[in-house]
Amino acid sequence: MSSENITPLAVSCALIVQNQQVLAVKRSVGMDLAGYWEFPGGKVETGENPEQCLIREIKEELDLIVELISDLTPSVFDYPGKRIQLIPFLVRIKSGEILLKEHEGAVWLGENELFEVNWAPADIPIVRELKLRWSEFFTN
Numbered sequence: 001m002s003s004e005n006i007t008p009l010a011v012s013c014a015l016i017v018q019n020q021q022v023l024a025v026k027r028s029v030g031m032d033l034a035g036y037w038e039f040p041g042g043k044v045e046t047g048e049n050p051e052q053c054l055i056r057e058i059k060e061e062l063d064l065i066v067e068l069i070s071d072l073t074p075s076v077f078d079y080p081g082k083r084i085q086l087i088p089f090l091v092r093i094k095s096g097e098i099l100l101k102e103h104e105g106a107v108w109l110g111e112n113e114l115f116e117v118n119w120a121p122a123d124i125p126i127v128r129e130l131k132l133r134w135s136e137f138f139t140n
């Protein structure tokens, strides 16, 4: 099958913002793309929409309850053998303390630190959009 015909795998991810910073998490050994940094989230399951997926994944991965603030532009990226559509949401923490259940690290990044981690390739356009829209997100 040519790559044009691959149905993308929908993956929701959360740009968790707090104190003028966004949270990045590091994929653990054993996960695909181990060692890369990403936004927490995961695959949209049958019967749920991307927003429901996001709320579920953030509870599962970080033990946080989050609320949605805004959407960003989805990023479609071809990894070997799979095409993903990464669907980003800007969120804030409603309750809970971060508990890393799956990732091996987490870091809060300010506007000028956004490119200091080695992002999963699909995340790069999203990080660029976050940087471009930073003042919009942080002054509202």
Ligand SMILES: Nc1nc2c([nH]c(=O)n2[C@@H]2O[C@H](COP(=O)(O)OP(=O)(O)OP(=O)(O)O)[C@@H](O)[C@H]2O)c(=O)[nH]1
Pocket (backbone or CB within 6 Å): 011, 012, 013, 031, 032, 033, 037, 038, 039, 040, 041, 042, 043, 084, 086, 120, 121, 122, 123
């Ligand atoms: N959650 C999340 N996944 C991302 C991001 N960027 C990115 O390329 N991905 C990819 O999206 C796919 C689905 O994410 P996932 O969190 O459910 O990954 P997983 O370990 O369950 O996937 P697997 O079952 O294929 O090993 C993975 O291939 C992951 O590498 C991101 O920012 N957040």
